[in-house]
Amino acid sequence: MPDRRYGLDSVTACFPDQAGLILRLCLSDPSFRSMCEEYALARNCLSRFEELGDAAHGTEIADYRSVIRALEGEIKRFVSRSA
Helix, strand or coil: CCCCCHHHHHHHCCCEEEEEHHHHHHHCCHHHHHHHHHHHHHHHHHHHHHCCHHHHHHHHHHHHHHHHHHHHHHHHHHHHHCC
């Protein structure tokens, strides 16, 4: 099971085939580690807003989904360059 530090569980859930490389990158590259932490935080915040089920939070939900998509793209590019 991936380490919960650095948001590894969230990132490896999104990219399970790259779990080993993601762990190595997270431990060795501070900028990648920061991306992973941001991704996990964004996923956590999105989940909390979605649990509220209040239409008043639609903007926040859309914003977090956008941030998550962008971070997934950045993580994917970073992993691809490092493979």
